[in-house]
Amino acid sequence: MVRRAPAVVVLALVAVLGGCSTSSAPPPDAPASSAPAAPTSAAPPASNGVTTPAAAFGPSCGAFPQGDAAGSLTAIERQPVAQAAAGNPLLTTFMTAVSAVPALADTMNQQRGVTVFAPYNGAFDDARRTVGEPAFTTMLSDPSEVADLLSDHVLGRRLDARALVAAGTVTTLGGEELTVGGTAESPTLTSGDGVEARVLCGDVPTLNATVFVIDKVLLPKT
Numbered sequence: 001m002v003r004r005a006p007a008v009v010v011l012a013l014v015a016v017l018g019g020c021s022t023s024s025a026p027p028p029d030a031p032a033s034s035a036p037a038a039p040t041s042a043a044p045p046a047s048n049g050v051t052t053p054a055a056a057f058g059p060s061c062g063a064f065p066q067g068d069a070a071g072s073l074t075a076i077e078r079q080p081v082a083q084a085a086a087g088n089p090l091l092t093t094f095m096t097a098v099s100a101v102p103a104l105a106d107t108m109n110q111q112r113g114v115t116v117f118a119p120y121n122g123a124f125d126d127a128r129r130t131v132g133e134p135a136f137t138t139m140l141s142d143p144s145e146v147a148d149l150l151s152d153h154v155l156g157r158r159l160d161a162r163a164l165v166a167a168g169t170v171t172t173l174g175g176e177e178l179t180v181g182g183t184a185e186s187p188t189l190t191s192g193d194g195v196e197a198r199v200l201c202g203d204v205p206t207l208n209a210t211v212f213v214i215d216k217v218l219l220p221k222t
Helices: 006-018 081-086 089-099 104-109 121-131 133-141 143-151 161-167
Strands: 114-119 169-171 177-183 186-190 196-205 209-214
Touching (some): 081 089, 081 114, 081 209, 089 104, 089 114, 089 143, 121 133, 161 169
Antiparallel strands (some): 186 196, 196 209
16 A cells, blocks of 8 residues: 555644544445335435435445434434444444544544545455455554545545536545546445445435445555
């Protein structure tokens, strides 16, 4: 993995935002069997990338807690993004990574409008195999390395699926250019390493961010 200057990455990530486990999640190609079916298509674009629970789409939206339960789409719409992600069973490893960077969760929660690409638990298992156990363990134990990784999963503006696909390419806070493909109902993201990530649940509304749960960790070109 290409590593940017640690201090620069940490400061940039925190400044812009301020202004590991086994997966119990369903496989990327199927929702939780016991959960009600989730909407299968994206809603019309909302102003400033703000979405609603009814707009959420993707095969794993059904794995979210249902109704008004903690972590449900209805509940997290009223919560800032890090708090919302902490209640999602798909994102426990992602939140472990966020927690490894001092004050990052708080700064994420204080934002007014960002887009977050949050890899589900199994994506981190895949990344561990891709980069190798020693490199992966070292990365997750070093806050600056984690900040480097997470900076490539956040956009400094809030976009919904239609706006993402219309853009074609977007640049992360870490400076990585992501290629957006597919359709608004089934978008894909391709990072510097050339691996294509699919959206498991997109247009997820939180108080201050639009979230896309994805099936791969977005790694830079090696």
